[in-house]
Amino acid sequence: MQPSPLISVAELQQAQQTPAGDILLIDCRFDLSNPQAGQQQYAQNHLPGAVFLNLDKDLCGIKTGTNGRHPLPERETLAQKLRTLGVNQNTSIIVYDQQDSMFAAHLWWLLQWLGHAHVRVLDGGLVAWENKGGPLSTELPPARPEGNFQAQQPLTPTVNADQILRNLGSSQLYIIDARAPERFRGEVEPLDPAAGHIPGAINRFFKQNLQADGTFKAPEQLHQEWVQILNNHPLDTVVHQCGSGVSACHNLLSMVHAGFNMAALYPGSWSEWSASPERPVAQE
Numbered sequence: 210m211q212p213s214p215l216i217s218v219a220e221l222q223q224a225q226q227t228p229a230g231d232i233l234l235i236d237c238r239f240d241l242s243n244p245q246a247g248q249q250q251y252a253q254n255h256l257p258g259a260v261f262l263n264l265d266k267d268l269c270g271i272k273t274g275t276n277g278r279h280p281l282p283e284r285e286t287l288a289q290k291l292r293t294l295g296v297n298q299n300t301s302i303i304v305y306d307q308q309d310s311m312f313a314a315h316l317w318w319l320l321q322w323l324g325h326a327h328v329r330v331l332d333g334g335l336v337a338w339e340n341k342g343g344p345l346s347t348e349l350p351p352a353r354p355e356g357n358f359q360a361q362q363p364l365t366p367t368v369n370a371d372q373i374l375r376n377l378g379s380s381q382l383y384i385i386d387a388r389a390p391e392r393f394r395g396e397v398e399p400l401d402p403a404a405g406h407i408p409g410a411i412n413r414f415f416k417q418n419l420q421a422d423g424t425f426k427a428p429e430q431l432h433q434e435w436v437q438i439l440n441n442h443p444l445d446t447v448v449h450q451c452g453s454g455v456s457a458c459h460n461l462l463s464m465v466h467a468g469f470n471m472a473a474l475y476p477g478s479w480s481e482w483s484a485s486p487e488r489p490v491a492q493e
Contacts, residue, residue: 214329216332218331218333218338218341219341232300233353234258234259234302235260235262236255236260236261236262236335237304238312244265247263247264248263254347256338257346258350259350264315265279276484277481278400281319281322281476284322284323292355301329302325302328304320304328306334306335307335309423310333310459311456314330314459315454315456315458317330317458321471323360324362324364333423336422364471365471365473366473366474368473369475370475373407373448373482383439383448384450385412385447386451386479387456388406388412388451388456390414401479405492406491407489408489415459417434418431429467431464432467435464445472448474450478451478452479452480453478
C-alpha cells in the first residue's frame with residue numbers, strides 16, 4: 210500500500226522531535242483575490258523553519274492569455290527554484306497552507322509532476338497546527354546549501370485541451386470538475402472568460418473531501434465516495450480539472466489518500482478552455 214499523501218500535526222511534531230533525514234517545510238499560502246496576502250501572512254507567522262513559495266511567482270509559468278490563469282512552470286525552472294531552497298533527491302517535503310489545503314495540494318501535485326515522491330501535505334494546514342498548540346515563528350530560516358534535486362520522470366499524467374476536444378462525447382475521457390457547483394453550472398463566473406463547464410464533465414467540489422475542521426475525511430469514507438463518483442469508469446480515463454489547475458489537485462490528493470492510483474490532470478482547466486470561443490461550453 211502506498212504511503213499516505215497526508216501527514217498529521219502529531220506526526221510532524223514527532224518527526225521534528227526525533228529528526229530523521231532531510232526534511233523541508235514549505236508554506237504556500239495564497240489568496241486568489243489578493244496575490245500578496247500569502248507572503249504577508251508568512252511574514253507575520255509561519256511554522257518554524259518553513260520557507261515560502263508564491264503561487265503566481267514561483268509555481269506558475271508565463272501567462273499568454275490563452276493558456277490559463279496558472280499555467281505549469283517550466284520543469285527545469287521549478288527544479289532550480291527547489292535547488293535554491295536546498296532540496297535534494299531524498300529531501301522529504303511537507304507543504305501546508307491556510308485555506309482548505311487547496312494550494313498545498315497543488316504544490317504536492319507539482320512535486321509529483323517533477324518525479325519527487327517524498328512530499329506530504331500537512332492535514333488541516335496552519336489552522337490544525339495552531340489548534341494543536343504548535344509554535345509559530347516570524348524568523349526566516351537559515352539558508353540551506355544548494356540542493357542536488359533533478360526533475361525525474363513525472364509520477365502523474367496530464368492531458369491538454371486538444372486531447373479533451375478530440376474526445377468530447379466519447380468514453381475515452383471522464384472529466385471531473387472540482388469547482389463550486391454554482392460555477393460548474395454556469396450561474397456565476399467571477400474569474401474566467403465564460404461561465405459553464407466542459408461538455409460531459411461531472412462536478413465534485415473539492416471541499417467535499419474535507420471534514421468540518423478542515424482535515425481530510427477518512428480514507429475509507431473517501432474511497433466509498435470516489436467509487437460512486439467514478440461509476441465504473443476506468444482510472445486511466447479519469448481527468449481532473451477546475452478553474453486553473455489548482456483545486457483539481459485537491460481531488461487528486463483525495464483519491465490517492467483513499468487508496469487509488471494517480472489519475473490525470475488537465476492543468477489549463479476552465480481558464481484555458483474558456484479562453485477560446487471555438488471550444489464548446491455547457492451550462493445546466
